[in-house]
Amino acid sequence: MREKKPKSYKELVSMPEKLKEKLPTSYDVVGDIILIKLDNALLEHKNEIGNSLLNIHKNVKTVCLIEPVSGEYRTRNVEVIAGENKTETVHKEYGLKFYVDVEKTYFSPRLANERMRITKLVKKDEIIADMFTGVAPFPIMIAKKSNPKIIYGIDKNKYAIEYAKKNVVANNLLDKIELICRDSKNVKKIVREKNADRIIMNHPT
Incomplete structure:
Protein backbone atom coordinates (compact mmCIF):
# COMPACT_ATOMS: atom_id res chain seq x y z
CA MET A 1 0.00 0.00 0.00
CA ARG A 2 1.31 3.44 -0.93
CA GLU A 3 2.11 5.84 1.85
CA LYS A 4 -0.42 8.66 1.93
CA LYS A 5 1.14 11.98 0.90
CA PRO A 6 0.52 14.94 3.20
CA LYS A 7 -1.78 17.60 1.75
CA SER A 8 -0.35 20.43 3.83
CA TYR A 9 2.96 21.32 5.43
CA LYS A 10 1.07 21.51 8.72
CA GLU A 11 0.81 17.71 8.77
CA LEU A 12 4.61 17.45 8.85
CA VAL A 13 5.26 19.87 11.71
CA SER A 14 5.63 18.33 15.18
CA MET A 15 4.21 20.68 17.78
CA PRO A 16 1.27 20.92 20.22
CA GLU A 17 -2.11 21.29 18.55
CA LYS A 18 -2.65 24.71 20.14
CA LEU A 19 0.47 25.95 18.38
CA LYS A 20 -0.55 24.32 15.10
CA GLU A 21 -3.61 26.53 15.12
CA LYS A 22 -1.26 29.51 14.73
CA LEU A 23 0.44 28.13 11.61
CA PRO A 24 -0.20 30.38 8.57
CA THR A 25 -2.69 29.15 5.99
CA SER A 26 -1.17 31.33 3.28
CA TYR A 27 2.25 32.55 2.17
CA ASP A 28 3.80 33.96 -0.98
CA VAL A 29 5.82 32.04 -3.54
CA VAL A 30 8.20 34.24 -5.53
CA GLY A 31 10.04 32.16 -8.09
CA ASP A 32 11.56 29.31 -6.08
CA ILE A 33 11.41 31.17 -2.75
CA ILE A 34 8.61 30.99 -0.17
CA LEU A 35 8.01 34.10 1.95
CA ILE A 36 6.19 33.43 5.20
CA LYS A 37 5.23 35.41 8.30
CA LEU A 38 5.13 33.62 11.65
CA ASP A 39 3.53 34.38 14.99
CA ASN A 40 6.13 34.99 17.72
CA ALA A 41 4.99 31.80 19.46
CA LEU A 42 6.13 29.79 16.41
CA LEU A 43 9.62 31.23 16.04
CA GLU A 44 11.37 28.45 17.96
CA HIS A 45 9.93 26.04 15.37
CA LYS A 46 10.82 28.18 12.33
CA ASN A 47 13.39 25.78 10.85
CA GLU A 48 11.08 22.80 11.12
CA ILE A 49 8.28 24.82 9.52
CA GLY A 50 10.61 25.84 6.71
CA ASN A 51 11.73 22.28 6.04
CA SER A 52 8.12 21.08 6.07
CA LEU A 53 7.29 23.64 3.37
CA LEU A 54 10.24 22.42 1.29
CA ASN A 55 8.93 18.86 1.57
CA ILE A 56 5.53 19.90 0.23
CA HIS A 57 6.73 22.29 -2.50
CA LYS A 58 9.26 20.34 -4.55
CA ASN A 59 10.05 23.27 -6.87
CA VAL A 60 10.92 25.58 -3.98
CA LYS A 61 14.58 25.89 -2.98
CA THR A 62 14.43 28.44 -0.15
CA VAL A 63 12.04 29.42 2.63
CA CYS A 64 12.35 32.91 4.12
CA LEU A 65 10.84 34.32 7.28
CA ILE A 66 9.74 37.90 6.57
CA GLU A 67 8.72 40.98 8.52
CA PRO A 68 6.32 43.70 7.27
CA VAL A 69 7.68 46.16 4.71
CA SER A 70 9.42 49.13 6.30
CA GLY A 71 12.08 51.79 5.81
CA GLU A 72 12.77 54.31 3.09
CA TYR A 73 12.63 51.75 0.29
CA ARG A 74 9.66 49.79 1.73
CA THR A 75 11.53 46.49 1.75
CA ARG A 76 11.43 43.56 4.18
CA ASN A 77 13.80 42.10 6.71
CA VAL A 78 14.35 38.54 5.50
CA GLU A 79 15.78 35.48 7.24
CA VAL A 80 16.43 32.21 5.42
CA ILE A 81 15.02 29.43 7.61
CA ALA A 82 15.32 26.45 5.26
CA GLY A 83 16.95 25.44 1.99
CA GLU A 84 19.51 27.38 -0.03
CA ASN A 85 20.93 30.52 1.54
CA LYS A 86 19.76 33.01 -1.09
CA THR A 87 17.31 35.87 -1.61
CA GLU A 88 17.52 36.20 -5.40
CA THR A 89 15.19 34.33 -7.72
CA VAL A 90 13.42 34.42 -11.09
CA HIS A 91 9.64 34.79 -10.96
CA LYS A 92 7.39 34.01 -13.92
CA GLU A 93 4.01 35.66 -14.41
CA TYR A 94 1.75 35.61 -17.48
CA GLY A 95 4.68 34.42 -19.59
CA LEU A 96 6.97 37.21 -18.36
CA LYS A 97 10.23 36.84 -16.46
CA PHE A 98 11.22 38.91 -13.41
CA TYR A 99 14.57 38.82 -11.63
CA VAL A 100 13.92 39.67 -7.99
CA ASP A 101 15.86 39.98 -4.76
CA VAL A 102 13.22 39.56 -2.06
CA GLU A 103 15.40 41.35 0.50
CA LYS A 104 16.64 44.34 -1.51
CA THR A 105 13.49 45.02 -3.54
CA TYR A 106 9.72 44.92 -3.12
CA PHE A 107 7.73 42.45 -5.23
CA SER A 108 4.33 40.91 -4.57
CA PRO A 109 2.98 37.97 -6.61
Whole structure:
Protein backbone atom coordinates (compact mmCIF):
# COMPACT_ATOMS: atom_id res chain seq x y z
CA MET A 1 0.00 0.00 0.00
CA ARG A 2 1.31 3.44 -0.93
CA GLU A 3 2.11 5.84 1.85
CA LYS A 4 -0.42 8.66 1.93
CA LYS A 5 1.14 11.98 0.90
CA PRO A 6 0.52 14.94 3.20
CA LYS A 7 -1.78 17.60 1.75
CA SER A 8 -0.35 20.43 3.83
CA TYR A 9 2.96 21.32 5.43
CA LYS A 10 1.07 21.51 8.72
CA GLU A 11 0.81 17.71 8.77
CA LEU A 12 4.61 17.45 8.85
CA VAL A 13 5.26 19.87 11.71
CA SER A 14 5.63 18.33 15.18
CA MET A 15 4.21 20.68 17.78
CA PRO A 16 1.27 20.92 20.22
CA GLU A 17 -2.11 21.29 18.55
CA LYS A 18 -2.65 24.71 20.14
CA LEU A 19 0.47 25.95 18.38
CA LYS A 20 -0.55 24.32 15.10
CA GLU A 21 -3.61 26.53 15.12
CA LYS A 22 -1.26 29.51 14.73
CA LEU A 23 0.44 28.13 11.61
CA PRO A 24 -0.20 30.38 8.57
CA THR A 25 -2.69 29.15 5.99
CA SER A 26 -1.17 31.33 3.28
CA TYR A 27 2.25 32.55 2.17
CA ASP A 28 3.80 33.96 -0.98
CA VAL A 29 5.82 32.04 -3.54
CA VAL A 30 8.20 34.24 -5.53
CA GLY A 31 10.04 32.16 -8.09
CA ASP A 32 11.56 29.31 -6.08
CA ILE A 33 11.41 31.17 -2.75
CA ILE A 34 8.61 30.99 -0.17
CA LEU A 35 8.01 34.10 1.95
CA ILE A 36 6.19 33.43 5.20
CA LYS A 37 5.23 35.41 8.30
CA LEU A 38 5.13 33.62 11.65
CA ASP A 39 3.53 34.38 14.99
CA ASN A 40 6.13 34.99 17.72
CA ALA A 41 4.99 31.80 19.46
CA LEU A 42 6.13 29.79 16.41
CA LEU A 43 9.62 31.23 16.04
CA GLU A 44 11.37 28.45 17.96
CA HIS A 45 9.93 26.04 15.37
CA LYS A 46 10.82 28.18 12.33
CA ASN A 47 13.39 25.78 10.85
CA GLU A 48 11.08 22.80 11.12
CA ILE A 49 8.28 24.82 9.52
CA GLY A 50 10.61 25.84 6.71
CA ASN A 51 11.73 22.28 6.04
CA SER A 52 8.12 21.08 6.07
CA LEU A 53 7.29 23.64 3.37
CA LEU A 54 10.24 22.42 1.29
CA ASN A 55 8.93 18.86 1.57
CA ILE A 56 5.53 19.90 0.23
CA HIS A 57 6.73 22.29 -2.50
CA LYS A 58 9.26 20.34 -4.55
CA ASN A 59 10.05 23.27 -6.87
CA VAL A 60 10.92 25.58 -3.98
CA LYS A 61 14.58 25.89 -2.98
CA THR A 62 14.43 28.44 -0.15
CA VAL A 63 12.04 29.42 2.63
CA CYS A 64 12.35 32.91 4.12
CA LEU A 65 10.84 34.32 7.28
CA ILE A 66 9.74 37.90 6.57
CA GLU A 67 8.72 40.98 8.52
CA PRO A 68 6.32 43.70 7.27
CA VAL A 69 7.68 46.16 4.71
CA SER A 70 9.42 49.13 6.30
CA GLY A 71 12.08 51.79 5.81
CA GLU A 72 12.77 54.31 3.09
CA TYR A 73 12.63 51.75 0.29
CA ARG A 74 9.66 49.79 1.73
CA THR A 75 11.53 46.49 1.75
CA ARG A 76 11.43 43.56 4.18
CA ASN A 77 13.80 42.10 6.71
CA VAL A 78 14.35 38.54 5.50
CA GLU A 79 15.78 35.48 7.24
CA VAL A 80 16.43 32.21 5.42
CA ILE A 81 15.02 29.43 7.61
CA ALA A 82 15.32 26.45 5.26
CA GLY A 83 16.95 25.44 1.99
CA GLU A 84 19.51 27.38 -0.03
CA ASN A 85 20.93 30.52 1.54
CA LYS A 86 19.76 33.01 -1.09
CA THR A 87 17.31 35.87 -1.61
CA GLU A 88 17.52 36.20 -5.40
CA THR A 89 15.19 34.33 -7.72
CA VAL A 90 13.42 34.42 -11.09
CA HIS A 91 9.64 34.79 -10.96
CA LYS A 92 7.39 34.01 -13.92
CA GLU A 93 4.01 35.66 -14.41
CA TYR A 94 1.75 35.61 -17.48
CA GLY A 95 4.68 34.42 -19.59
CA LEU A 96 6.97 37.21 -18.36
CA LYS A 97 10.23 36.84 -16.46
CA PHE A 98 11.22 38.91 -13.41
CA TYR A 99 14.57 38.82 -11.63
CA VAL A 100 13.92 39.67 -7.99
CA ASP A 101 15.86 39.98 -4.76
CA VAL A 102 13.22 39.56 -2.06
CA GLU A 103 15.40 41.35 0.50
CA LYS A 104 16.64 44.34 -1.51
CA THR A 105 13.49 45.02 -3.54
CA TYR A 106 9.72 44.92 -3.12
CA PHE A 107 7.73 42.45 -5.23
CA SER A 108 4.33 40.91 -4.57
CA PRO A 109 2.98 37.97 -6.61
CA ARG A 110 -0.45 38.78 -5.14
CA LEU A 111 -0.65 41.80 -7.45
CA ALA A 112 -0.51 39.69 -10.62
CA ASN A 113 -4.23 40.10 -11.35
CA GLU A 114 -4.09 43.82 -10.55
CA ARG A 115 -1.21 44.23 -12.98
CA MET A 116 -3.25 42.54 -15.69
CA ARG A 117 -6.34 44.61 -14.85
CA ILE A 118 -4.41 47.87 -15.26
CA THR A 119 -2.77 46.57 -18.43
CA LYS A 120 -6.18 46.03 -20.04
CA LEU A 121 -7.12 49.66 -19.35
CA VAL A 122 -4.15 51.08 -21.27
CA LYS A 123 -4.94 52.57 -24.68
CA LYS A 124 -2.70 52.62 -27.73
CA ASP A 125 0.16 55.15 -27.68
CA GLU A 126 -0.37 56.22 -24.07
CA ILE A 127 2.54 57.74 -22.18
CA ILE A 128 2.68 56.18 -18.72
CA ALA A 129 4.56 57.06 -15.53
CA ASP A 130 4.92 54.30 -12.91
CA MET A 131 5.95 56.11 -9.73
CA PHE A 132 7.08 53.22 -7.49
CA THR A 133 8.19 50.85 -10.20
CA GLY A 134 10.30 48.45 -8.12
CA VAL A 135 11.65 45.72 -10.43
CA ALA A 136 9.24 47.04 -13.12
CA PRO A 137 6.43 44.45 -13.12
CA PHE A 138 3.76 47.00 -14.10
CA PRO A 139 5.75 48.58 -16.98
CA ILE A 140 6.81 45.19 -18.33
CA MET A 141 3.31 43.73 -18.18
CA ILE A 142 1.81 46.80 -19.85
CA ALA A 143 4.52 47.11 -22.51
CA LYS A 144 4.22 43.42 -23.41
CA LYS A 145 0.45 43.00 -23.33
CA SER A 146 -0.75 46.46 -24.48
CA ASN A 147 0.62 49.01 -26.94
CA PRO A 148 1.76 52.14 -25.07
CA LYS A 149 4.05 54.71 -26.64
CA ILE A 150 6.49 54.74 -23.72
CA ILE A 151 6.50 53.85 -20.02
CA TYR A 152 8.67 55.63 -17.47
CA GLY A 153 9.49 53.44 -14.48
CA ILE A 154 10.58 55.59 -11.52
CA ASP A 155 12.01 54.42 -8.20
CA LYS A 156 14.59 55.79 -5.76
CA ASN A 157 15.80 52.31 -4.75
CA LYS A 158 18.94 51.80 -6.83
CA TYR A 159 18.78 48.04 -6.34
CA ALA A 160 15.23 47.94 -7.66
CA ILE A 161 16.27 49.93 -10.73
CA GLU A 162 19.19 47.55 -11.34
CA TYR A 163 16.82 44.58 -11.32
CA ALA A 164 14.28 46.51 -13.39
CA LYS A 165 16.93 47.11 -16.08
CA LYS A 166 17.74 43.40 -16.10
CA ASN A 167 14.03 42.57 -16.44
CA VAL A 168 13.49 45.02 -19.30
CA VAL A 169 16.33 43.34 -21.20
CA ALA A 170 15.11 39.83 -20.33
CA ASN A 171 11.66 40.64 -21.73
CA ASN A 172 12.98 42.47 -24.85
CA LEU A 173 11.38 45.83 -24.04
CA LEU A 174 14.23 48.33 -24.33
CA ASP A 175 12.27 50.35 -26.90
CA LYS A 176 9.19 50.70 -24.67
CA ILE A 177 10.47 51.32 -21.13
CA GLU A 178 12.74 54.01 -19.70
CA LEU A 179 13.90 53.58 -16.10
CA ILE A 180 14.72 56.50 -13.82
CA CYS A 181 16.34 56.29 -10.37
CA ARG A 182 14.59 59.20 -8.69
CA ASP A 183 12.34 60.10 -5.78
CA SER A 184 8.67 60.28 -6.78
CA LYS A 185 7.74 62.94 -4.20
CA ASN A 186 7.14 65.65 -6.77
CA VAL A 187 4.55 63.78 -8.80
CA LYS A 188 3.18 66.84 -10.62
CA LYS A 189 6.62 67.87 -11.83
CA ILE A 190 7.40 64.39 -13.15
CA VAL A 191 4.04 64.13 -14.93
CA ARG A 192 4.58 67.52 -16.59
CA GLU A 193 8.11 66.59 -17.62
CA LYS A 194 7.03 63.32 -19.19
CA ASN A 195 3.65 64.53 -20.48
CA ALA A 196 2.09 61.39 -18.99
CA ASP A 197 -1.43 60.27 -19.91
CA ARG A 198 -1.62 57.74 -17.07
CA ILE A 199 0.04 57.53 -13.65
CA ILE A 200 0.50 54.29 -11.71
CA MET A 201 1.11 54.69 -7.98
CA ASN A 202 1.07 51.23 -6.46
CA HIS A 203 2.86 52.04 -3.22
CA PRO A 204 4.32 48.98 -1.40
CA THR A 205 2.66 48.97 2.02
